[in-house]
Amino acid sequence: MAQEQQEGVKSEEQEDLTQKSIDTLEIDLNNELTEEHEEVAPDVDYTQLSKEQLIGILENELAAIREEGAKPALLKKAETVSREIRPVLDQIKLRERETALQAYIADNGGEEGFEYKYDADTQKIDSLSREIKGLKNSYYQSQEKEKEKNFNVKTSLIQRLRSLLEEEGGRETDATGLKSSWEEFKKIQEEWKSAGNIASPHNGTLWATYNALIDRYFSNRNIYFELKELDRRRNAELKSELCEKVEELAKSLENRPMTKEILNEANHIFEDYKHLGPAPKEEQEKLWQRFKEAMDVLYNAQRGQFAEQKKTMQENYEQKLGIYEAIVPFTTYNSGSIKEWNAKTKEIMAFQDQWVALKGIMPREEGKDLSKKFWAALKTFFNNKGEFFRQLESKREQNLDLKTQLCVEVEELLAAGEDNPATTQKVIELQKKWKGIGQVPEKYKDTIYDRFKKACDAYFDKKREKNKEVEEEFEGNLAKKLDLIERIEAAAKSKDESSLNLLNAFKSEWSSIGFVPKKDMQTVQKRYIAAINTYVGAIGQLSNKEKEQAVLESEVELVRDSDNTRTLYRKESDIRRKITQLENDIALWQNNIEFFAKSKTSDRLKAEFDRKINSALGQLEELKHQLTIIQEAI
Incomplete structure (x- = not known):
């Protein structure tokens, strides 16, 4: 029995050392989790956002908290966002109030009686910020209450454990008493394990007291030492199973990348390992080393992944730097065309889509500076576009x-x-x-x-x-003019009846007839001119020149009656052009005749040019006569 007691004491000392190792690992792992697994939140330049955008950001944070529950990480992120937005909002409120105050002073000559109420968006941002702060405070207050409750529970359990020890030492213990005492002891252990965390200043003291009482309990139960050994063997089996679970997680990294979920699962297994009692001394350290090696595989993988993440962060920075450099020329773009502005907007929005599509994070300081410059460049472009559309x-x-x-x-x-x-x-x-x-x-x-x-x-x-009645009159005039045209055409076929007097009579009759429908005007005029031309050609006592003059006079009268002076102006311009061309030709030919005197064939050449000049002079005289007729009509 003495030897069993001595082995029990040694075993308890070994358990105490092992428990201290577990506690030390827990602190180290928690520190590593805090340092290595803190997510890097993307930096946002809130000074560049509108009130509506700030409201949207805060509402999204609240929605995430309500959807996933009040988790510390979400509350901390939401509070950080709210805290960063607060100075931006203060500047907005100060600027808006100062603007209103200056306007009030300008209108009233002083600030006496000035009151200012912030708009609905400003009040909304304040309300959302207070709600986030309230949720955070409520969460941590509830955590503190829960820790206080857990502290009371664990204090009560320690008191029960002390009472159990006192009962063990103050009475004769039989098999039934040992069993009931053991059951009460295991119940206290289970309740201690189920109890949550407590405030850190008390944690070490309670753990030390608890472990000391546990040690005393087992020391006082030498008669029941075999039961303790059975429990240790059971603990060894359970710890071995937990080792297998962690080893399986480590082995799974061969087929999948390291994730936060894997680490969370490993931490839960570690919590179970901590709360298991000691194993037999010959297996205690082996099991612990086995468990620690598997955990080291996981955390080494996490550290390697973090190094790879740094490399990816740098790659993301390089890609986004290229996008920023591509949009810099857009900041000086200018155009007077809506179509060109819209086309340019599509281009820069494509670059923005590329930027947003790169979801990975960048190095903190460099990424923050680059993001600020990128969004500033976008803002400059859209400000320039806005100014164009305002104008x-x-x-x-x-x-x-x-x-x-x-x-x-x-x-x-x-x-x-x-x-x-x-x-x-x-x-x-x-x-x-x-x-x-x-x-x-x-x-x-x-x-x-x-x-x-x-x-x-x-x-x-x-x-x-x-104008319905006028249109009816026009239809009657059309019929009269068509009848006249038919009579002119018939007279032109009978050349014996053709004469200038009859031509003038036809013209007078045409002029006396009023307007025709607009849709028939050109057709009937063309037919009338053609009939007059045919009739003039049939008048035998007229020379060709007289006939051309008669035709011209008829056209001039027709155009003048129709009040279409543009046609006369075009005809005048055409005749003037022909006159100018003939005058230039005559001057050239007359100048060339002076050089023919020295030529052996001068007489023949001179005679030919004289003939050309005389013919041109005849045409010139005729064109000038036509021009005179047109000018009189105009």
Whole structure:
């Protein structure tokens, strides 16, 4: 029995050393988790965001907390975002209040009586920030309460354990008493294991007290030492199973990458390992070394992955630097075309999509600076684009005023009820002005056009209604002119009846007939000119020159009667061009004759050029006569 007691004491000392090793590993691993597994949050320049965007960010953080529960990492991230947004909001509030104050002073001469209420977006940001802070405070208050509760529970368990030890030492213990005492002891162990964390200042003291009482309990139970050995063997089996689980996790890294989930699972296994009692002394250290080696494989993989992550972070930085350099020229882009601005916007948005698609993180300081420059470059481009469209919108507002005035003018003409060529021409001119004015703001595009079209259509509908009788008269005039043309054509076939007097009679009759429908005007005029030309050609007592003059006079009279002076101006211009060309040719030929005196064939050449000059002079005289006729008509 003495030897068993001595072995028990040695075993307890070995357990104490092993437990200290476990506690030390727990602290080291927790530190590694804190340092190596803290996620690097992407830096955001909140000064570049609008209030609506800030509200969206805070609402997303709250939504994540509500969806996944109040977790420390989410609460910490949300509080960090809220804390970084706070100075930005303070600057916005200060700037808006100062602007309002200056406006109030400008209006009232002083700041007395000035009150300022922040807008709904500002109040919303304040409200969301307070809600995030409240959730964080509530969470940690509940954690503190839970730790306080756990402290009371564990204190109570230690008191129960002390009472159990006192009962063991103050009474005779039989097999039944030993069993019930052992059951109570195991129950205390289970309840201790189930109890959560407590405040750190008390943790070491409670653990030391608890372990000391456990040691005392086992020391006092020498008579029941075999039961303790059985429990240790059971602990050895359980620890061996936990070693196998960790080893399986380590082996799984051959087929899959290291993840946060794998580490979390390993940490849960480690927690179970800590709370198991001691194993037989000959197996205790072996099991611990086996477990530690498997855990080292996991953490070495994590460290290697972190080194690889640094490499990936640098690669991400290089790629994003290339994107930033590609958009720098966009900051100085300028154009007067909407189409070109829109095309350029598509290009820069494609670069933005590439930037956003690169989800990986960058080195903290370099990445923060690069992100700031990238979003600043984007902002510069869109500010320049916004300025272009503001100026364009201002021009469209001016166009809207001009088109509104045109609508008013047409409506006034319609209300006056005047129906004369001058009024009609005025409406047509207003329509031309409308076409010459550029676009108006999009929201007024249809309404202003419908207003103008409605007024113009009403005017011309009214005019068409009044002109029905005129159209009927025009149809009658068409019939008369067609009848006259047929008589002229018949007279041209009977050459004996052709004479200038009858020609003049035809012309007078044509002039006395009024207008014909516009759609038939050109056709009937062409047929009339053709009939007159045929008739003039049939007059035998006229020379060719007289015939050409008669035809020209007829065309001039026809054009003059139709009030189409543009045709006469074109004909005048054509004749002037021919006159100029003939005068130049005559001057050239006359100049060349002076050089023919020295030539052996001068007489023959001179005679030929004299003939050309005389012919050209005849044509020139005829063209000048035609020009005189046209000028008199104009």
